Amino acid sequence: MKLLKQAYHSLYSRSTILAFLLLVIFASFIFQDKNFLTANNIFNILLKAAKNGGFLALGMTFVILCAEIDLSVGAVFALSGVVMGLAGAYNPWLGIVSGLVVGLISGLMIGFMVTKMRISSWIASLAMLFALRGVIQIIAKKSVVIEGDILTFAKAKILPEVIPGMTSGISILIPLLFIMTFLCMYVSHHTRFGMQIYAVGGNCEAARMMGINVDRIKISAFVCCGLIAALSGILLASSSGSATLSAGNTYETYAIAMCAIGGVKLTGGEGKFSGTFFGILIYFIINTIFTYLPTSISVHWQSIIMGALVLISVAVQSEIFGRIQFHRKKAGKTI
Amino acid sequence: MSEILLEIEGLEKSFPGVHALKRVRLQVRKGEVHALMGENGAGKSTLIKVLTGIYQKNSGTIRFDGEEINARTPIEANEKGISTIYQELNLIPFQTVYENLFLGREPLSRCRRIDRQKMISETQRILNDLGVSIDVTRPLGHYSTAIQQMVAIARTVSINAKLVIMDEPTSSLDAKEVQILFRIIRQLKKQGISVIFISHKLDEIFEICDRLTILKDGEYVGDYDIREMNQLRLVSLMVGRDMAKLERSKQEYRFSNAKPIAELKNIHQGMRLHGIDLEIRQGEVVGLAGLLGSGRTEIAQILFGSTMPDDGEIFWWGEKVHIHSPSDAIRKGMGFCTEDRKTEGIIPHLSVRENITIALLPKLQSFGFIKTKEQNDIVQSYIKRLKIKTPSPEQAICNLSGGNQQKVLLARWMCMNPKLMILDEPTRGIDVGAKAEIENLIRELSKSGISVLMISSEIAELERNCDRIIVIRDGKVTGELTGVEISQDTIMETIAKNGREEVTEHD
Numbered sequence: 001m002k003l004l005k006q007a008y009h010s011l012y013s014r015s016t017i018l019a020f021l022l023l024v025i026f027a028s029f030i031f032q033d034k035n036f037l038t039a040n041n042i043f044n045i046l047l048k049a050a051k052n053g054g055f056l057a058l059g060m061t062f063v064i065l066c067a068e069i070d071l072s073v074g075a076v077f078a079l080s081g082v083v084m085g086l087a088g089a090y091n092p093w094l095g096i097v098s099g100l101v102v103g104l105i106s107g108l109m110i111g112f113m114v115t116k117m118r119i120s121s122w123i124a125s126l127a128m129l130f131a132l133r134g135v136i137q138i139i140a141k142k143s144v145v146i147e148g149d150i151l152t153f154a155k156a157k158i159l160p161e162v163i164p165g166m167t168s169g170i171s172i173l174i175p176l177l178f179i180m181t182f183l184c185m186y187v188s189h190h191t192r193f194g195m196q197i198y199a200v201g202g203n204c205e206a207a208r209m210m211g212i213n214v215d216r217i218k219i220s221a222f223v224c225c226g227l228i229a230a231l232s233g234i235l236l237a238s239s240s241g242s243a244t245l246s247a248g249n250t251y252e253t254y255a256i257a258m259c260a261i262g263g264v265k266l267t268g269g270e271g272k273f274s275g276t277f278f279g280i281l282i283y284f285i286i287n288t289i290f291t292y293l294p295t296s297i298s299v300h301w302q303s304i305i306m307g308a309l310v311l312i313s314v315a316v317q318s319e320i321f322g323r324i325q326f327h328r329k330k331a332g333k334t335i
Numbered sequence: 336m337s338e339i340l341l342e343i344e345g346l347e348k349s350f351p352g353v354h355a356l357k358r359v360r361l362q363v364r365k366g367e368v369h370a371l372m373g374e375n376g377a378g379k380s381t382l383i384k385v386l387t388g389i390y391q392k393n394s395g396t397i398r399f400d401g402e403e404i405n406a407r408t409p410i411e412a413n414e415k416g417i418s419t420i421y422q423e424l425n426l427i428p429f430q431t432v433y434e435n436l437f438l439g440r441e442p443l444s445r446c447r448r449i450d451r452q453k454m455i456s457e458t459q460r461i462l463n464d465l466g467v468s469i470d471v472t473r474p475l476g477h478y479s480t481a482i483q484q485m486v487a488i489a490r491t492v493s494i495n496a497k498l499v500i501m502d503e504p505t506s507s508l509d510a511k512e513v514q515i516l517f518r519i520i521r522q523l524k525k526q527g528i529s530v531i532f533i534s535h536k537l538d539e540i541f542e543i544c545d546r547l548t549i550l551k552d553g554e555y556v557g558d559y560d561i562r563e564m565n566q567l568r569l570v571s572l573m574v575g576r577d578m579a580k581l582e583r584s585k586q587e588y589r590f591s592n593a594k595p596i597a598e599l600k601n602i603h604q605g606m607r608l609h610g611i612d613l614e615i616r617q618g619e620v621v622g623l624a625g626l627l628g629s630g631r632t633e634i635a636q637i638l639f640g641s642t643m644p645d646d647g648e649i650f651w652w653g654e655k656v657h658i659h660s661p662s663d664a665i666r667k668g669m670g671f672c673t674e675d676r677k678t679e680g681i682i683p684h685l686s687v688r689e690n691i692t693i694a695l696l697p698k699l700q701s702f703g704f705i706k707t708k709e710q711n712d713i714v715q716s717y718i719k720r721l722k723i724k725t726p727s728p729e730q731a732i733c734n735l736s737g738g739n740q741q742k743v744l745l746a747r748w749m750c751m752n753p754k755l756m757i758l759d760e761p762t763r764g765i766d767v768g769a770k771a772e773i774e775n776l777i778r779e780l781s782k783s784g785i786s787v788l789m790i791s792s793e794i795a796e797l798e799r800n801c802d803r804i805i806v807i808r809d810g811k812v813t814g815e816l817t818g819v820e821i822s823q824d825t826i827m828e829t830i831a832k833n834g835r836e837e838v839t840e841h842d
Contacts, residue, residue: 190448195430196439202430205425211439212438
């Protein structure tokens with residue numbers, strides 16, 4: 001019984017999981033003839049998630065949990081790839097490190113502006129977004145080609161011929177996405193930093209009064225977000241063999257959407273990384289379903305439908321949570 | 336005499352233009368509950384803020400537990416053993432009970448992992464010691480304010496506080512919850528922990544406190560043993576004026592023939608209201624009595640259109656109406672001073688002038704421009720009439736004391752020429768002097784033919800001001816008292832009597 005109870009509480013994002021399951025069933029029924037639930041298709045969806053902003057949503061979750069926002073992740077994503085390509089021409093290891101440094105510096109700067117200069121994170125990260133996009137144009141005039149064994153490490157594939165239908169193996173990006181998710185979950189649940197992030201986002205003033213160094217937590221969250229975005233940019237550039245200047249354009253909005261679908265509240269302090277992970281999956285499953293639909297549904301319609309889906313999923317979740325909390329409060333009243 | 340834990344001597348604190356504390360002294364002994372008394376603006380909160388390191392003193396000494404201290408931040412004060420439970424609870428609602436207890440000093444096990452099992456078992460032990468048994472793994476926000484307060488207290492106990500400061504801890508608790516809080520305070524006393532207790536409710540002071548210190552206008556008046564004190568003497572020491580003003584002013588019920596202005600018929604709403612019938616006549620002051628959670632506030636919200644009833648009818652001047660929103664209600668001529676001034680009343684950073692006229696603006700404009708002269712005239716006249724203490728109409732309202740903020744809110748509605756004023760806890764957190772002035776205003780409103788619906792937890796306040804009192808219990812009207820029937824005893828009897836009947840019915 002106790003175990004059951006714990007399991008129930010740990011599924012804070014249970015409505016997200018429910019929505020995810022519904023979606024899978026729905027999709028597998030409708031597109032039975034298209035073989036929706038084949039290994040090939042599933043790994044394609046996961047690969048899309050790992051390449052196009054799945055990591056960004058994980059990083060963004062750190063920041064949103066603190067009740068802040070980071071709009072610069074798309075630009076960091078692009079710049080880190082470009083920087084890796086340019087610096088990697090001299091020394092591959094220098095390339096990888098300097099790519100990550102892009103994320104570190106961006107995160108530190110936004111964190112500093114938000115905590116020490118009291119600038120809203122919307123403005124601080126928006127400024128950073130413009131600045132970084134400018135830097136990209138200055139340091140590289142066209143796409144940077146990425147060569148060499150070390151720099152193209154993300155092209156590697158694992159488990160060849162183990163999974164039916166996947167003769168050449170699975171891209172290494174997929175297990176990396178899982179590892180990153182588990183790492184984030186571990187940090188959020190089992191470390192001081194993780195627990196204090198929730199406190200800062202839940203009630204910043206209270207956290208300060210409890211002796212938590214609020215500024216340090218917020219800066220760390222921005223740094224985590226920046227680093228993960230940079231890592232993601234490096235992985236994409238490395239796996240595709242070139243870093244394009246416009247990579248990651250508007251990805252920050254997708255990352256926020258994935259967090260929102262995953263039940264991470266933009267008011268801070270509520271939400272889980274497991275939720276974000278399901279948010280990522282839901283987002284890319286829907287994205288894939290669009291490719292099955294008749295071509296008459298153009299890209300523009302896709303965008304509109306996606307927007308509606310984000311709204312609906314968030315509305316449904318807040319409705320469900322609202323009701324649950326109402327009943328509990330009443331129950332608690334009688335001590 | 337037990338030994339002295341806290342000794343403050345000659346404390347001085349001034350802000351630009353205000354001398355907030357003048358040579359204040361305070362002595363708290365080990366294991367006693369010490370009340371800090373004074374009107375709003377007497378310097379209580381400034382004193383507390385200096386003590387806990389939010390403000391820095393200008394001069395004077397603070398000796399705590401044998402050593403001189405000078406805390407520069409609340410965290411520093413915390414480390415010394417001084418903890419504060421604020422009116423607005425400083426906890427994190429989304430996080431679990433045990434997380435709230437240990438935030439900022441989480442126990443770590445191997446590999447710097449936080450040790451959740453240890454936190455859970457420790458929390459259970461601490462809460463059990465205080466006599467609270469709840470599921471500590473649930474988010475704090477799922478529990479009532481009273482429980483949240485217990486958790487805040489448990490937190491202070493677990494960090495080995497020697498002195499716990501409670502700033503109006505009972506303001507959002509009902510009678511039963513107050514008793515639980517008092518039980519816990521007695522428990523703290525037994526453990527040798529001292530408590531500084533701030534409250535405007537005199538009964539509570541006499542029930543729980545051992546000694547008290549009175550401040551007035553930033554100056555030390557004296558400290559007294561509770562046994563040598565009575566309510567009348569305490570109040571006259573605090574305000575320095577006669578208490579006769581605060582006696583019941585009403586006698587006969589004069590409104591039997593007055594026209595009913597608003598009527599509620601058989602109102603049902605959610606879990607809160609189960610068939611309310613209520614009538615308010617022109618010019619009378621109707622009081623809603625009942626315990627917290629009985630449905631008093633919900634009735635006011637239905638009348639004012641901020642909540643929709645599930646069933647039932649509302650009549651206004653005898654006509655059936657549908658009130659869908661507060662703006663409907665305002666158009667009909669209602670005003671509503673809400674219970675929670677800070678979140679639903681004042682707009683903190685706007686000036687007194689803007690706060691007074693904000694609801695009147697639609698009538699104060701021509702072609703979108705505000706008629707400045709008219710606005711200033713109105714504001715000046717209300718500042719004078721309600722004796723609002725503000726250096727100028729341009730002062731931001733958040734700098735005024737609670738009593739003056741409330742007067743500004745009253746002015747906001749009065750300048751709309753309402754027919755009915757709904758006052759939800761109009762004197763909560765307001766000092767005795769301002770209270771008398773607000774009660775005077777209520778009388779004036781009634782004299783000029785404006786009806787008042789008044790909700791209050793203080794039975795004495797209802798007794799003094801109301802022509803008719805409706806007793807609510809569990810969402811039903813269970814009694815009505817008019818004119819000379821009204822006294823504190825009869826009101827309490829009505830609330831209690833119906834409770835007993837309820838019990839026997841269920842048996």
